[in-house]
Amino acid sequence: MESAATPAEHRAGQKSWIDYIQKDLPAHLDWWPYTLGAIPLTLFGLLVATGLMLTFYYVPSPEKAYESVEQITHEVYLGWFVRGLHKFSVDLMILFLLFHVIRVFVTRAYRPPGEWKWVSGSLVLFLAFAMGFTGYSLVYDNVSYWGMTVVTSMLGSLPVVGTPLLYLLRGGEEVSGGTLLRLYDLHTKLLPVLLAGLVIGHVLVVRLSGFAEVPGSRGFHPFYPEHALTMGAIAVGLLVLLVDLVMIFPPTLGPPANPQEVATDVSPPWYFSAPYMWITLLPGPVALWSLLAGAGIFAAYPFVDRVLSERGWPMALVNGVVGTAVVLAVAALMILDTRM
Amino acid sequence: MAIIHDDLGRRRFLSQAVMAFGLLFGMGTLALRFAQFLVPSPKAKRYEAVLIGAESRVPLGEGVSMDLGGHKIVVLRTDEGVAAFSRRCTDLGCLVSWNRDRQQFLCPCHQGVFDKTGRNIAGPPPRPLDRFEVVKRGDQLYVNIQSG
Numbered sequence: 001m002e003s004a005a006t007p008a009e010h011r012a013g014q015k016s017w018i019d020y021i022q023k024d025l026p027a028h029l030d031w032w033p034y035t036l037g038a039i040p041l042t043l044f045g046l047l048v049a050t051g052l053m054l055t056f057y058y059v060p061s062p063e064k065a066y067e068s069v070e071q072i073t074h075e076v077y078l079g080w081f082v083r084g085l086h087k088f089s090v091d092l093m094i095l096f097l098l099f100h101v102i103r104v105f106v107t108r109a110y111r112p113p114g115e116w117k118w119v120s121g122s123l124v125l126f127l128a129f130a131m132g133f134t135g136y137s138l139v140y141d142n143v144s145y146w147g148m149t150v151v152t153s154m155l156g157s158l159p160v161v162g163t164p165l166l167y168l169l170r171g172g173e174e175v176s177g178g179t180l181l182r183l184y185d186l187h188t189k190l191l192p193v194l195l196a197g198l199v200i201g202h203v204l205v206v207r208l209s210g211f212a213e214v215p216g217s218r219g220f221h222p223f224y225p226e227h228a229l230t231m232g233a234i235a236v237g238l239l240v241l242l243v244d245l246v247m248i249f250p251p252t253l254g255p256p257a258n259p260q261e262v263a264t265d266v267s268p269p270w271y272f273s274a275p276y277m278w279i280t281l282l283p284g285p286v287a288l289w290s291l292l293a294g295a296g297i298f299a300a301y302p303f304v305d306r307v308l309s310e311r312g313w314p315m316a317l318v319n320g321v322v323g324t325a326v327v328l329a330v331a332a333l334m335i336l337d338t339r340m
Numbered sequence: 341m342a343i344i345h346d347d348l349g350r351r352r353f354l355s356q357a358v359m360a361f362g363l364l365f366g367m368g369t370l371a372l373r374f375a376q377f378l379v380p381s382p383k384a385k386r387y388e389a390v391l392i393g394a395e396s397r398v399p400l401g402e403g404v405s406m407d408l409g410g411h412k413i414v415v416l417r418t419d420e421g422v423a424a425f426s427r428r429c430t431d432l433g434c435l436v437s438w439n440r441d442r443q444q445f446l447c448p449c450h451q452g453v454f455d456k457t458g459r460n461i462a463g464p465p466p467r468p469l470d471r472f473e474v475v476k477r478g479d480q481l482y483v484n485i486q487s488g
Contacts, residue, residue: 150432150434150449154432157432167379168378260405260435261435262435262437262449266434266449279450280451280464282464283466285466340451
C-alpha cells in the first residue's frame with residue numbers, strides 16, 4: 001500500500017525537515033478519536049515538569065520517604081497541588097493511552113506501513129505501566145510497601161531471569177532501603193529517559209510512515225495551524241480538567257509502611273486492578289504466563305493481523321469481537337476488585 | 341581432480357570470524373561484570389538457635405507472631421506440638437496471619453489459605469509455608485533460623 005503524495009509534497013520536490021512537520025494530514029484526522037495520541041503526549045510533558053518539582057523535596061530513603069511525601073502534601077506551599085497534578089496526570093495519561101490503543105486497534109490503523117507505529121506505541125504503553133508501578137512505590141505508605149513486595153516477588157517467580165531480576169530490583173533478597181533507592185532511580189532517571197526516547201521515536205515513526213488509508217476519507221488539511229490548534233485546544237481543556245480534579249480530590253496519604261503487618265487492602269491503582277484480580281483468580285504460573293503471552297501478542301499484533309488476513313480471516317470483525325471481549329473482561333475484573 | 345581455492349577470501353573470512361568472536365567474547369565478559377555490579381552478592385548464611393521463651397508463652401491454638409533477626413515467623417501450638425512457620429506467603433511474599441476462629445493462616449493479598457500444618461489449601465500459593473525447626477531444651481523453646 002502506497003500512501004498518496006500529499007499536496008505539500010507536490011509543491012516541493014525537495015523536502016526539508018520543516019516539510020515533515022508541515023506534512024498535511026488526511027481529513028479524517030479531524031475527527032476527535034484521531035487526536036487521542038496528543039493527550040497522553042501533553043500529559044507526559046506535565047508529568048516531567050511536576051515530577052522534577054517533586055524531586056526537590058522527595059527523599060528516597062525508608063526513614064524519610066513517607067515523611068517527605070507528607071511534607072510535600074501538607075507543608076510545602078502548593079505541594080498538595082503539584083503532587084495532585086502528578087497523580088491525576090498519570091491516571092489520565094494511562095486512561096487516554098488505553099483509549100488511543102483501542103481506537104487504533106478497532107480501526108486497524110497499524111496496517112502497513114504502520115507496523116512500527118504500533119510496536120513502538122506498545123513499548124510506550126508498557127513503560128508507562130512501569131512508571132506507574134515505580135512511582136506508586138515511592139510514596140512508601142503501607143499499601144505501596146506491600147505492592148512493591150508483591151510485584152517484585154511476581155517478577156522473581158519468572159523462570160531463569162526471575163531470580164537475577166529480583167536481586168536487581170530489590171538490591172538484595174528482601175525489600176529494603178536499597179529497593180526504594182533502585183525504584184527511585186528507575187522512576188526518575190532510567191525509565192523517563194527511555195520513555196521520552198520512545199515517545200519521540202513513536203511520534204517520528206507516525207510522521208514519517210504516514211497514516212493508513214481510511215475508506216471515505218478524501219482530501220487533506222495542513223498540520224499547522226489547523227491540527228496544531230485542535231491539539232492546543234485539547235491541551236488547554238485538559239489543564240482545566242486537571243486543575244478541577246486536583247481541587248476536588250486533593251491527594252491523600254495512607255498509614256506509613258509497616259514491614260510487620262500487611263495493609264488490609266492492598267488494591268493497586270485502577271490501571272493495575274484487572275491484572276491484580278487475574279493473578280488472584282488463577283494459579284500463579286498460569287496467571288503470569290498468560291499475562292506475558294498477552295503482552296507479547298499485543299506488541300506483535302500487526303504481524304498477527306497480517307498472517308491471519310492472508311489466510312482469509314475477516315480481521316475487521318475479529319478485531320471488533322476481540323476488542324469488545326477484552327474491554328468487557330477488564331471491566332469485569334475491575335468491578336470484581338472493588339467488591340473484594 | 342578438484343582444485344582447492346585456498347585463496348584470500350577464505351583467509352579473510354576466517355581471520356575476521358576469529359576477531360569477531362574474540363571481540364564478542366570480550367564485550368560479553370565486560371557486560372557480565374557490569375551486571376554483577378548491579379546484582380549484590382548474597383551474604384554468607386549462618387544458622388543459630390534463638391530463644392523464644394517458655395512453651396507456656398504460646399497458648400494452645402494461638403499463633404504468636406514475632407520477628408527473629410529479620411525473619412518474620414509465627415509460632416503455633418496445637419495438640420500435635422509447637423511449630424514455627426515463616427509468615428512469608430509462598431505466593432508473592434505478603435505476610436500471613438493466624439486466624440484463630442478458622443484455625444487457618446490467611447494471606448490478605450491474594451486470598452491464600454494455609455491449614456494449621458502450613459499446607460496450602462486455597463488460593464494461589466504454590467507450596468506450603470516454610471517451616472523453622474523448633475528445639476525444646478527443658479521448658480524453653482528455641483527456633484533455628486538463618487542469620488545473615
